[in-house]
Amino acid sequence: MIHLKRFNSLLQRSExxxxxxxxxxxxxAQFHNNNLxxxxxxxxxxxxxxxxxxxxxLLLFRTLLRKKPSTFNxxxxxSCLFALKACINKKHSSIQGKQLHALIMKLGYESIIQxxxxxxxxxAEGGNLFDAHQxxxxxxxxxxxxxxxxxxxYVGNHQPNKGLELFRLMLMNKVEPDxxxxxxxxxxxxxxxxxxxxxxxxxxxxxxxxxxxxxxLSNALINMYAKCGDIVNARKLxxxxxxxxxxxxxxxxxxHALHGQAxxxxxxxxxxxxRRDMTKSSSSNFIVCPNDVTFIGxxxxxxxxxLVEEGKRHFRSMTEEYGIEPRxxxxxxxxxxxxxxGHLRDAYDFIMQMPTDSNAVIWRTLLGACxxxxxxxxxxxxxxxxxxxxxxxxxxxxxxxxxxxxxxxxNKKIIVRNQIKQSRTPGYSSIxxxxxxxxxxxxxxxx
DNA sequence: GTAGGGTTAG
Numbered sequence: 001m002i003h004l005k006r007f008n009s010l011l012q013r014s015e016x017x018x019x020x021x022x023x024x025x026x027x028x029a030q031f032h033n034n035n036l037x038x039x040x041x042x043x044x045x046x047x048x049x050x051x052x053x054x055x056x057x058l059l060l061f062r063t064l065l066r067k068k069p070s071t072f073n074x075x076x077x078x079s080c081l082f083a084l085k086a087c088i089n090k091k092h093s094s095i096q097g098k099q100l101h102a103l104i105m106k107l108g109y110e111s112i113i114q115x116x117x118x119x120x121x122x123x124a125e126g127g128n129l130f131d132a133h134q135x136x137x138x139x140x141x142x143x144x145x146x147x148x149x150x151x152x153x154y155v156g157n158h159q160p161n162k163g164l165e166l167f168r169l170m171l172m173n174k175v176e177p178d179x180x181x182x183x184x185x186x187x188x189x190x191x192x193x194x195x196x197x198x199x200x201x202x203x204x205x206x207x208x209x210x211x212x213x214x215x216x217l218s219n220a221l222i223n224m225y226a227k228c229g230d231i232v233n234a235r236k237l238x239x240x241x242x243x244x245x246x247x248x249x250x251x252x253x254x255x256h257a258l259h260g261q262a263x264x265x266x267x268x269x270x271x272x273x274x275r276r277d278m279t280k281s282s283s284s285n286f287i288v289c290p291n292d293v294t295f296i297g298x299x300x301x302x303x304x305x306x307l308v309e310e311g312k313r314h315f316r317s318m319t320e321e322y323g324i325e326p327r328x329x330x331x332x333x334x335x336x337x338x339x340x341x342g343h344l345r346d347a348y349d350f351i352m353q354m355p356t357d358s359n360a361v362i363w364r365t366l367l368g369a370c371x372x373x374x375x376x377x378x379x380x381x382x383x384x385x386x387x388x389x390x391x392x393x394x395x396x397x398x399x400x401x402x403x404x405x406x407x408x409x410x411n412k413k414i415i416v417r418n419q420i421k422q423s424r425t426p427g428y429s430s431i432x433x434x435x436x437x438x439x440x441x442x443x444x445x446x447x
Numbered sequence: 448g449t450a451g452g453g454t455t456a457g
Contacts, residue, residue: 081449117450148451183452219453250454293455300456332456361457
């Protein structure tokens with residue numbers, strides 16, 4: 001990091017013909033030279049970004065920072081913005097965000113609103129909501145984009161209730177919502193099961209004729225209705241949506257799958273592919289191809305309907321026909337499919353052959369199935385795996401306790417139950433009362 | 448030349 005005093009002296013060097021723009025003018029702060037030429041490095045940074053080569057962006061930015069004083073001027077607010085964008089979607093984005101934040105302050109760019117919102121996003125991507133919120137608070141004139149970024153930060157970090165709280169606060173601050181912020185708010189409603197709020201937002205969109213509606217908003221509405229239990233309205237909206245994209249189809253397929261409507265989900269998947277084949281032959285620009293998330297919906301549908309062979313076929317076709325590599329959720333769906341179908345040994349073999357490391361949740365799916373089918377031998381083996389992966393999870397003891405009870409092994413059951421009594425935590429359910437709230441219930445209801 | 452959004456198992 002370059003020291004501020006040294007940096008200022010660099011700016012004042014006469015031979016470089018730079019002009020230092022004071023902080024008060026930072027809303028249009030840039031460095032200029034006499035020829036008014038754009039600095040070349042920014043074009044390169046932008047090109048790297050367009051190619052999604054984030055590592056190269058950061059490497060070049062670092063090189064520019066470390067260059068000789070006479071060339072240091074090539075860094076301006078746009079360079080910082082490109083560097084920030086390159087930090088988004090990175091594991092350690094919060095740390096890199098902090099470094100860039102410090103640099104932005106040193107360069108006097110902290111009041112440039114585009115940099116502030118990008119910084120907020122970088123912190124949020126790294127899960128650092130404290131600093132993300134702090135950046136938001138320090139923006140003197142918060143526009144709709146700033147609000148959207150903050151709400152999205154909370155929704156994206158599994159705090160949809162806080163996101164909705166901020167959405168309400170935004171409305172109280174008389175900031176006019178647009179189609180982007182309502183899309184985020186609808187996503188929060190879907191996550192919390194907040195149908196009432198979702199319906200209110202839908203009504204608001206219909207009343208605001210000036211608000212642009214686009215496909216993202218339509219998809220968010222379909223998803224909200226499906227997740228909040230109103231599958232009929234979700235389907236109505238889906239049917240009335242023209243030019244559906246992959247998210248439109250996927251949202252509806254997942255919606256049907258979650259409602260146990262496997263036939264409808266698989267029929268939609270089939271329609272989606274028929275349409276793809278038709279558009280392919282007509283060389284249309286609007287080709288909708290299933291993606292990895294679509295297949296999660298398809299596998300869920302098969303799993304919930306007990307369609308084991310069909311699920312296996314789709315799982316195979318995903319790689320063989322569509323070239324999509326399965327990820328953890330796909331393996332999870334397959335284990336669930338085999339378990340629900342009663343193929344417990346197959347599920348065990350499947351987990352053992354998975355190319356990724358198995359996790360506690362996948363083993364727990366199998367343990368639950370062992371409990372349901374009273375398979376003590378396999379359950380004991382699975383329980384052993386779980387004790388290594390996640391020893392403190394009470395639910396696993398409950399499953400074992402139920403298996404012992406089913407086998408009239410009362411002594412063993414009492415031992416496990418006594419262990420549970422020492423460590424149990426209360427369960428809770430949620431109700432919607434203006435907003436969705438968690439309501440604790442007594443721990444006895446858990447067992 | 449610059450900032451915000453939708454689909455993901457159990």
